[in-house]
Amino acid sequence: MNRLARVALFSAASILSNVPALAADLPARAPVAPVAYVPAFSWTGFYLGGALGWIETSPEYTTGAVVLGTPFIVSSASNRNGLSYGILSGYNYQMGQVVLGVEGDFTGWTVGKIRYTSITGDFLTAHSKWGGSIRGRFGYAADRALFYLTGGAAFVSNETSIPTTGISIGGDGVRWGWTVGGGIDYAFTNNWFTGIEYRYSQYETRNFVYPIPILNLGVVGFKQELSTNQVTARIGYKF
Secondary structure (H helix, E strand, C coil), rough: CEEEEEEEHHHHHEEEEEEHHHHHHHHCCCCCCCCCCCCCCCCCEEEEEEEEEEEEEEEEEEEEEEECCCCCCCEEEEEEEEEEEEEEEEEEEEEEEEEEEEEEEEEEEEEEEEEEEECCCCEEEEEEEEEEEEEEEEEEEEEEEEEEEEEEEEEEEEEEEEECCCCCCCCCCEEEEEEEEEEEECCCCCCCEEEEEEEEEEEEEEEEEEECCCCCCCCEEEEEEEEEEEEEEEEEEEE
């Protein structure tokens, strides 16, 4: 081996032997800070809130048989709009983007009295003062927005009377029925949410017997049906 080759070989060996020492002299790499995991918003949990909205009551009357007299004339229907206000409470459970829940509400109504004129010249009044419901909910969560359908049992307090004659026809009490609708809730913080909901409700039919003493016309039977349309703004706190 000539001298030039021996010098090159010796130089290469020296460099290789010093690589560990040179690596040790390099500055240490700064540790990478872990990225904090931020979980997606979840609708799971109990909630409590209030509601304010518009309600339309739609009672309809159908006359029946008349004993010892002539037919009883009643206007078929008369819708009345008013204000609804109340409280709501429920529980949601989220699985992926599907949200299942149950909700109950109790609301007061200011729809006033609805009047019907008969051939006797007196009035038949129907007055709904409050109502509520117990419902299931099925929803789709798009992060903080929740689109849902709802349905279940509904109840209403309805009074029916004839104040001019002072006759009681047994029209007071609570009626049960069903309700169905849908809406959207939006969580503007991790705990507070707001939304809007529409529901249609149909209540059980009642049959009444009405004596007419003024003209001595006999006894009238009629059927009363009641339904409501309701649009409600909601706000609630999720625990």
